[in-house]
Amino acid sequence: MMQVHSPQFKERASAALADAPLQKALTRFRDGFQAKRAAAVAGLPEFEALRDVARDIKNHTLAHLDFYLERYADNVERAGGVVHWCPTADDARAAVLKICQDAGARTVTKGKSMISEELGINAHLEAHGMEPVETDLGEYILQVRDEPPSHIIAPAFHLNREDWEDSFRRAHTELPADREFHERRDILTEARARLRNKFLTADVGITGANFLIAETGTSVIVTNEGNGDLTQTLPRVHIVLASIEKMVPTLEDACTFIRLLARSATGQDLSVYTTFSTGHRREPDLDGPEEYHVVLIDNGRSGMLGTEFQDMLRCIRCAACMNHCPVYGAIGGHAYGWVYPGPMGSVLTPTLKGVDKAGHLPNASTFCGRCESVCPVKIPLPSLMRHWREREFERHLTPPVARRALGFWAWFAKRPAAYRLATRLGARTLKLLGRGRGAFQSLPFAGGWTAGRDLPVPEGGTFMAQYARRQRGKT
């Protein structure tokens, strides 16, 4: 399973800030995703209303998740599929391995799947003598480089063209030395030729699922490359890896989500391929897998129901929260140290891996609220991160200095007048101290903050004073 490096968040974040190629990739990344989403949202006047509908559908489904899972499983079986119920990651890995072994698999192609990363499927198959092949272009290069993804929909955004060329020359050893990789197109052509052969010879294809549909027993994948479709159409056996919260009741419910997903993720109106799979090949069909398995995974999800983190189960993994997060935008995904980075990861990782392993992550936030404002299913990410901070605090996992400082802050927070006075004084002092520079690299009493980030010099007024001024200006 992918190791959790989240406890080293601070060290990894500092390293990321000093990593020039990464910073180059991040600049490209921020401009791209934010502008594209904004344009797509502007093109659909109903977008905001659809977010409410999506939130409500997910809440309804989660409140009746046992019912919908049972209906779903019945319908998968009616269409000739097999559902493997897996409470834990170990169960899921064992189920996948058994299906592959029973199929006598040597080569296993894979569509992009975050749950596969969560479970560490590749390492498990390799340990048992099989060759898993990632077929999403970004995942493929990462497999070649033996690196984890740094983003949930653009796994290799942190690489520059030179890195691709480099890795291909090293891994594809029979390439002639004069083979040119000047253009992105050349890289794509090489990967396409390589993987075409894998698609045609694989014994088993593994995909994730963006949605499961109870009404019909259907799994849905959303891709642009077509690799997921080739993965699930050509081999004799198709395995779907899906966690239980992917459920929606009907196709009409799914329509609302597909209107939100691509717009929130890549700024497309719809991804190129949105594909609905239901069971194995029908008797007279000319193609399609002969076996269809769904490995249905809990791995900590059911434990979130009924807690303050239940809202997080609405997540459709669109990545809008990380695409709009100033912290993610400054350090990228690897610093977060596990499969899920950015705001959604800061909530999910401590939930799934334990607050002792990932308790720092919820501090990787400026609480600016942009993540919540773009989340298509309206998950209150900042307040969920705040919940974690509180829990971490209660468990005394926070370093003692931070705890004293927070206690001090809490005393003021309960006394608004004193708080206003103190922050006004503080902001003025900082302005005086910081005259002529844009940011502090270190501050007395705030070493924990400035060791990992620069504190911007305040403009001279407190937030509350500025807010009050703006409100007055409005009326």
Added chain:
Amino acid sequence: MSRDTILNSIRRGLKRGPLPADQKAMLDSRLMAHPTHIIPARSRLPRPQQVALFIANLEKEFATAARVPDADSVPAAVADYLAAQNLPARFAMAPHPMLAAMPWDRFPMLSFEARRGQGSDQASLQHGFAGIAETGTLMLPSAPERPTSLNLLPDAAMVVLRASDIVGAYEEAWAKLRATNQDALTGGFMPRNVMLVTGPSRSADIEQTLELGAHGPRNLHVIIVDDDPAAIPDALA
């Protein structure tokens, strides 16, 4: 049993036991009724504009379209397209009766095989079940006469679509499938596979820059058969 482990854990979280029969019946009736939600207004248009929106969205997503007056004109449109793309006059064709009935014998230079897709195919001709104007999307349900592999393996994918099969929103395309399809295995309407296809395959994984033709077709060409008098713009009528 692991099924019960998961279901019981869900119920513990939700602080209740299994749902009582009357609540299950209510949820089942929601599944039966499969209510629609907000449907964007953008595709609610008179027929000629709806077809025009379908084409405009197709082109926005880097696909191309040609309109022909009737099914008999499709072979000429196929020949024209392959020539314009500098492709050999050879393709794999879906074994669909509408395609089979076309006057291919008038174009002896075109050679085709009615079969599934293969790894070396350069071009294919598929039958489109529906077009969705909302986003310029094709609905391609699997069937013996509509093999999925034809949508994926060739370099250039051509799709024949009747104008009368172009609808506004996704929900309308699903309604059409619900009404007309019967699956041999389940008795329901859902076939093994339904692809919603919007433009040719692409990737932005290399430096966040769009490149067409990742693993699927590099080109997608839709030949629209104008069989719907109400959908023809005044200029063409």
